[in-house]
Every structure is written in structure tokens, then in C-alpha cells.
Amino acid sequence: MSHRTRRTPLFSRLPYWLLAILLLFVLGLWAITSDQTYSGIFTTLSGGVLTTLWVTFVAFIAATVLGLLIALARTSNIRVLRELATFYIEIIRGIPILVFLFYIAFVAAPAMVWAFNWTMAPFIDWGWLAPASVRGFDFVWRAIFALTICYSAFIAEIFRAGIEAVGRGQIEAARSLGLSRWHCFRFIVFPQALRTILPPLGNDFVSMVKDSALVSALGVQDITQLGKLSASSSFLFFETYNVVAFLYLTMTISLSLLVRWLERALNRRVRQ
Numbered sequence: 001m002s003h004r005t006r007r008t009p010l011f012s013r014l015p016y017w018l019l020a021i022l023l024l025f026v027l028g029l030w031a032i033t034s035d036q037t038y039s040g041i042f043t044t045l046s047g048g049v050l051t052t053l054w055v056t057f058v059a060f061i062a063a064t065v066l067g068l069l070i071a072l073a074r075t076s077n078i079r080v081l082r083e084l085a086t087f088y089i090e091i092i093r094g095i096p097i098l099v100f101l102f103y104i105a106f107v108a109a110p111a112m113v114w115a116f117n118w119t120m121a122p123f124i125d126w127g128w129l130a131p132a133s134v135r136g137f138d139f140v141w142r143a144i145f146a147l148t149i150c151y152s153a154f155i156a157e158i159f160r161a162g163i164e165a166v167g168r169g170q171i172e173a174a175r176s177l178g179l180s181r182w183h184c185f186r187f188i189v190f191p192q193a194l195r196t197i198l199p200p201l202g203n204d205f206v207s208m209v210k211d212s213a214l215v216s217a218l219g220v221q222d223i224t225q226l227g228k229l230s231a232s233s234s235f236l237f238f239e240t241y242n243v244v245a246f247l248y249l250t251m252t253i254s255l256s257l258l259v260r261w262l263e264r265a266l267n268r269r270v271r272q
Helices: 016-034 036-045 047-074 079-093 097-119 121-125 139-165 168-176 181-218 223-234 237-271
Strands: none
Touching: 016 036, 016 237, 036 047, 036 223, 036 237, 047 079, 047 139, 047 181, 047 223, 047 237, 079 139, 097 121, 097 139, 097 181, 139 181, 181 223, 181 237, 223 237
16 A cells, blocks of 8 residues: 655755845845836846955865865975975964955055066067056955955865875875875865865855955955945945845855755765
8 A cells, every 4th residue: 555755845945044045035126126226226236246246256266276276285204395384374364354355455456466577678669568666456356356365365274184184194105006195185185185175175265255255345346346436425324234234145055055955965975
């Protein structure tokens, strides 16, 4: 005799916090589509979404690559590399991101331009290259450079924790079988470390989306900067910053849910 399995509705399986967020999202979307004031503000600020995402994606990819290299130096058997990597991490993590943005934008950028012109002076004199100028160093790239350096220190520690979580016996067994250090890292260490580093790495990406709002201090036309300009010209501070918060929440919560889904999918794959 067959019996029917009782299925629970989708909404009854969702956690209450997610239902509350969905309700806020629906209310925000309804206000933007039905209210002319909110609709105009949303149209003005939507141009900053691409800038925010561009700065975040480029800076995060660069920070991940740099962080992995620093983590490899941090776990190296060569003491000089370990000391230099540790020095880099401790110094960068001890400086607030906003202060570092100003330092890169107004101190390091002019120094880099001067170093480029000094190094390439013969080619500039021969007319093969045009001299670089500080004004030609776009503030968007200064912001990306600053976020890359700042987050690389945090990401390096995430990679280090993941690498050190792999059992030393597995590495020694792989080495005894004749695997080189690179193949040992590629086939033994990194696949196992990835399960450990993926959740905090995803959280850092979400954090960078929020911290990218700091680039507005350099005049970069992101969501926050456009929101400040719009509010100061229209004096609609309440409505403007409601839209700013709505845009950031939409991006960060969507990315957080994606990270949770990837983590669960990876855990299910490991159990199988």
C-alpha cells in the first residue's frame, strides 16, 4: 500500500531572518517602482553600481593572487621569506583602510609616478615614451591598488590557515612518492585547503563590497559618492540613503546567500 509523502511549502522551510529580509526587499522594490522620488534617485545611483562592482571584482581578484603568494611565503621553510611575509601582514592589518586609501592616493601614487619617470628617463628622452603625470593616475586605479594591498594581508592569513590545516603526514607521504613541491601543493594541499578557505574568502568578498564605499572619499563615482552628491543637491537625505542602503543590501545579501550555498554544496560533495 503506497502512501503519499507530505511536502512542506517552500516558505515554511525558509528561516525567519531570510523571510524578514525578503519582506524588506519587496517593500524597497515597491517604493522604487511606485514612488517617483525614489525612482529618480534609483536611476541616478544605478550608474554607481557598475563602478562599485568593477572596483570590488578587480581588487578582490588581485588581492587573492597576492594573498596566496604571501601565504606561500608565510609557510615557506626559508626564514627570510617568512619574516618578510609576517612583517607585511602585521603592518598592513594595523592600518585602517581609509587611512591607507589616502596614503596610496596622495603619497604612494606620486612616488610611483616619479619612480616610473626616473626609471624610464632614457626612453622618455628619446621620445619612445611619454612622461607619466600624477593627474593621469586615475583615482579608480588608486582605490583598486589600495584595496588590493589591504585585503591581501587578510586573505593571506586565510590561505595560511587553510594550508596549515592539511595534515603534515599527507604532505610527507606525497613527497616520499616522488611528487615535487608544486605537484604536492597542487594535487594534495590546495584541494583540501580550498574547503577550509572558501567560506572566509567569500565573507571577505562581501566585506570588500561594503568597504568599497570608502573609495567615495577619493571622489570615485560609486554608489556612495553619487548618493552624497544627489542628497546634497536635492536635500532628500532620507530617501537617498534609503536607496543607497537598499542597493548595498541587495548586493551583499545576495552574495552572502551564494557563499552559503557554495559552502553547503562543497560539504555535500565531501560527504559523498
